[in-house]
Amino acid sequence: MTFSPRILAVATILVALSTSLLAQQVSTGLRGPTPLNEVGPAAPMTPLKNTAEKEVRNYPEQPPVIPHSIEGYQIDMNGNKCLSCHARARIAESLAPMISITHFMDRDGQFLATVSPRRFFCTECHVPQHTTTPPVTNDFVDIDSMLNKATPGGRR
Amino acid sequence: MSVAGETKPTKFARVRGFVVDLWYVLIRPSSVFGLGVLVLAGFVAGVIFWGGFNTALEITNTEKFCTGCHEMRDNVFAELKTTIHFSNRSGVRASCPDCHVPHNWTDKIARKMQASKEVWGHLFGTIDTRDKFRDHRQELALHEWARFKANDSLECRNCHSAQSMDITKQSPRASVAHQRFLFTGDKTCIDCHKGIAHQLPDMRGVPGWQ
Numbered sequence: 001m002t003f004s005p006r007i008l009a010v011a012t013i014l015v016a017l018s019t020s021l022l023a024q025q026v027s028t029g030l031r032g033p034t035p036l037n038e039v040g041p042a043a044p045m046t047p048l049k050n051t052a053e054k055e056v057r058n059y060p061e062q063p064p065v066i067p068h069s070i071e072g073y074q075i076d077m078n079g080n081k082c083l084s085c086h087a088r089a090r091i092a093e094s095l096a097p098m099i100s101i102t103h104f105m106d107r108d109g110q111f112l113a114t115v116s117p118r119r120f121f122c123t124e125c126h127v128p129q130h131t132t133t134p135p136v137t138n139d140f141v142d143i144d145s146m147l148n149k150a151t152p153g154g155r156r
Numbered sequence: 157m158s159v160a161g162e163t164k165p166t167k168f169a170r171v172r173g174f175v176v177d178l179w180y181v182l183i184r185p186s187s188v189f190g191l192g193v194l195v196l197a198g199f200v201a202g203v204i205f206w207g208g209f210n211t212a213l214e215i216t217n218t219e220k221f222c223t224g225c226h227e228m229r230d231n232v233f234a235e236l237k238t239t240i241h242f243s244n245r246s247g248v249r250a251s252c253p254d255c256h257v258p259h260n261w262t263d264k265i266a267r268k269m270q271a272s273k274e275v276w277g278h279l280f281g282t283i284d285t286r287d288k289f290r291d292h293r294q295e296l297a298l299h300e301w302a303r304f305k306a307n308d309s310l311e312c313r314n315c316h317s318a319q320s321m322d323i324t325k326q327s328p329r330a331s332v333a334h335q336r337f338l339f340t341g342d343k344t345c346i347d348c349h350k351g352i353a354h355q356l357p358d359m360r361g362v363p364g365w366q
Binding site: 050051052053068069071072074077078079080081083084087090093094095114115 | 239240327328329332333337351352355356357358359360362364365366
């Protein structure tokens with residue numbers, strides 16, 4: 001098959017235009033205005049939220065977010081800084097909420113005497129929050145709002 | 157080869173003779189220098205000696221000296237670099253001697269005497285690899301905690317004073333904890349702030365940890 005050079009030129013220009021338009025679109029949002037083939041400047045670091053005021057959980061199974069700074073907190077084989085406040089025996093002094101009973105359960109639902117190994121690395125599930133406006137908005141709707149729409153004023 | 161029994165008396169006699177001569181020179185009033193000159197000379201010698209001693213202490217009291225040993229440089233110093241005491245928004249930093257050598261003169265000498273043990277440890281390699289350091293780490297940390305506990309965290313307080321803490325400017329957890337336990341004198345900094353400058357050792361058995 002052969003193309004006339006004119007058609008080939010038009011096709012090339014079209015392809016180039018469309019990809020550059022695409023690139024323009026992809027590069028907005030999270031990436032900012034930096035083109036795809038370049039590395040943009042790093043965004044400035046934002047401070048961690050440190051009010052220590054509990055945040056609403058979006059659903060009952062959600063690991064609550066950490067409402068305080070955890071900078072420099074060590075969690076490894078040697079020790080667990082979180083447990084120095086959140087362990088059962090520490091909460092009188094630290095005034096922190098105790099890790100709930102689920103943290104003592106092994107995978108068969110048996111309660112152990114100490115924190116279950118699968119709950120030792122707290123930041124697997126619990127994350128601190130940064131004081132910043134999220135680049136992508138969140139349109140999550142919690143179950144109460146859903147039910148409210150279906151049966152306004154129903155019992156929850 | 158000489159027989160010990162033959163040389164001993166003569167050597168002993170010579171030494172005794174020297175000491176006796178020296179003694180007479182020392183107690184005889186000077187016929188050459190005046191008393192004032194002698195007192196002045198003694199004073200100058202004292203200043204030089206004291207100054208030299210002081211300078212030696214000053215040199216050993218720097219971070220450069222401490223990190224001259226790879227045991228200190230590769231372990232504790234490397235870890236310090238990631239903490240707030242190495243770099244922060246205020247640009248004020250804490251160096252090893254700020255936290256580890258008391259600024260008080262007598263304590264300083266006492267600490268230096270203890271430090272001779274470290275030179276021994278360096279020569280005989282108690283912690284000359286990362287693994288050996290890890291194995292010994294709890295013991296070393298326990299020494300330091302005991303020291304901070306005994307002196308009511310003196311070194312921390314050289315920079316941070318409880319009196320100058322504005323709790324309204326502190327984070328909520330900090331202001332509550334400091335009011336309940338620090339200002340009342342129930343606890344001292346190191347009770348709550350372990351591992352602020354280096355990584356923690358094995359914390360099993362340390363009160364408050366598990």
